[in-house]
Structures are given as C-alpha cells and as structure tokens.
Amino acid sequence: MTQKARAVKRVLDVLGALFLFLLFSPLIVLCALLIKLQDGGPALHRRRVIGPKGEFDAFKLRTMCPQADVILERDHLLRSEFETNSKLKRDPRITPFGALLRKLSLDELPQLWNVLRGEMSLVGPRMITPAELKRYGEAGWIFRVTKPGLTGFWQVEGRQEIPFEQRVQMDLYYVQNWSLGMDCKILLRTPLVVVRGVGAY
Numbered sequence: 001m002t003q004k005a006r007a008v009k010r011v012l013d014v015l016g017a018l019f020l021f022l023l024f025s026p027l028i029v030l031c032a033l034l035i036k037l038q039d040g041g042p043a044l045h046r047r048r049v050i051g052p053k054g055e056f057d058a059f060k061l062r063t064m065c066p067q068a069d070v071i072l073e074r075d076h077l078l079r080s081e082f083e084t085n086s087k088l089k090r091d092p093r094i095t096p097f098g099a100l101l102r103k104l105s106l107d108e109l110p111q112l113w114n115v116l117r118g119e120m121s122l123v124g125p126r127m128i129t130p131a132e133l134k135r136y137g138e139a140g141w142i143f144r145v146t147k148p149g150l151t152g153f154w155q156v157e158g159r160q161e162i163p164f165e166q167r168v169q170m171d172l173y174y175v176q177n178w179s180l181g182m183d184c185k186i187l188l189r190t191p192l193v194v195v196r197g198v199g200a201y
Contacts, residue, residue, distance in 0.1 A: 001145075001178055008180065009121065016122050016187075017115035028109050031061050031101065038097055041066040044110060049127045051147050056119045058127055058148075059110035063098025064091075105194045111150050123183040124149025125171035136168050142175040153182075156189040 001009075032043035045064070046057040065071070071093050094102065101107040114120040120127070127148040133140050149155075153174040154167050162170070174182070 005180070009183070010118070012180075012183070013115050013122050017112045020109075021112040021116065024109050024112070027106070028061070031106060031109075034097060035062055038095060039066060047127070048129060049148060050130055050133060050143050051119055052144055053119070055130060056114070058114055058120065061101055061107040061110060063095060063101050063107050064093040065095055068093040108150060115150060119147065121147040121149050122151065123186050124152055125174060126152055126154045126167060135164065136171075139168050139172045142171055146175050146178075151186060151190040153186060156186055156193050 035041070035043045042062060045060045045062040047060060048055055049058045050056075098107070111120055115122055124147050125142055128136070128143070133143065136143075152171070154162060154170045157170065
C-alpha cells in the first residue's frame with residue numbers, strides 16, 4: 001500500500017467513523033445503560049489487541065457476565081476449545097442481552113472510537129490479541145503494517161463459522177490484495193451479513 005493510498009484510506013476512516021459514531025451514539029448509550037442495569041457491572045469491555053503501533057485497548061460493549069474469566073479458568077473443556085479456536089460455539093459466559101448485541105454486531109460499535117484515534121480501520125484484518133499472534137506464524141507480519149478492522153474480508157465471508165487457520169489465510173489475502181474498491185465492497189456487504197446474522201455467536 002502506497003503512502004497516498006494510506007492517506008486516502010485514513011481520510012475515509014475518519015469521515016466514515018465520525019458519521020457512524022454520531023449516528024449510533026444514542027444507541028451506544030442506551031445499550032450501555034441496559035448492560036449496567038442487568039448486573040451492575042461495567043458497560044464497556046477493553047480487549048488488549050495488537051496493531052502497527054503496538055498493543056492497544058479495543059473498546060466493546062460488555063456481552064459477558066462479570067465472572068467470565070473465572071468460568072473459563074475453572075472449566076478445562078471450555079478452556080481447551082477457546083485455546084483451539086479463540087472462540088466458543090456455545091459460550092455460557094455470554095448474557096442473553098449480550099447474545100443479542102453480538103448477533104447484530106452492536107457490541108463492536110465503541111470501536112468507532114478506536115478508528116477515530118487511528119488505532120483501527122473501518123476495514124482490515126480481524127482484531128487479535130498478543131497471545132493469538134504466534135498462531136499466525138509467518139503471516140504475523142500483516143499486523144505490523146495493517147490496522148485491524150471493524151469489519152473485514154473474514155466478516156463478510158462467514159464471521160465466526162470460519163476455522164482459525166482459514167481466517168489467517170483470509171487476512172493474508174486481504175492485505176496482499178488490498179484496494180479501495182475491495183474496502184468499499186466489504187463495507188457495502190457488511191450490513192447485509194450483520195442483519196442476516198451469518199456466523200454470529
């Protein structure tokens with residue numbers, strides 16, 4: 001990606017994220033209040049992830065119970081599945097309201113703030129933690145040059161239904177074949193995928 005292309009992508013990120021943040025701010029506030037009311041826990045969850053400038057906190061609306069880490073630590077079967085796929089098909093830690101937020105991808109909306117801060121992009125590779133990076137092997141270089149995305153090639157092609165190894169290859173394909181046209185196609189397809197609930201859990 002050339003410097004000019006990066007500059008254009010950044011302008012589109014800022015304009016798009018600002019528009020969406022202003023549009024969805026009332027919904028974000030409402031969801032945060034409902035999360036707070038359900039169990040008194042924090043409305044936001046910070047996930048430590050990696051990007052070209054190093055580690056940062058990605059913001060999400062909390063979808064799990066406050067004791068989520070304890071539940072995972074105590075159940076070795078759940079922990080084994082999580083270590084293999086970085087996800088749980090039937091996650092007992094997710095609250096009923098959290099499941100709805102995930103299905104509609106509303107829990108990701110606070111990451112628009114990460115986009116405005118320049119830590120993420122509207123479109124990019126899937127967001128990963130430092131612990132997941134080693135599983136990318138030689139493909140890990142993509143996170144040194146590309147910001148993780150609010151949506152991406154993996155999102156519109158199946159979301160969580162895609163095996164981890166295939167997600168790696170899809171992220172690699174996106175970075176190696178990037179174009180503004182590809183970003184626009186992904187952005188246009190994302191709302192339809194979200195509404196259909198494809199691969200959401």
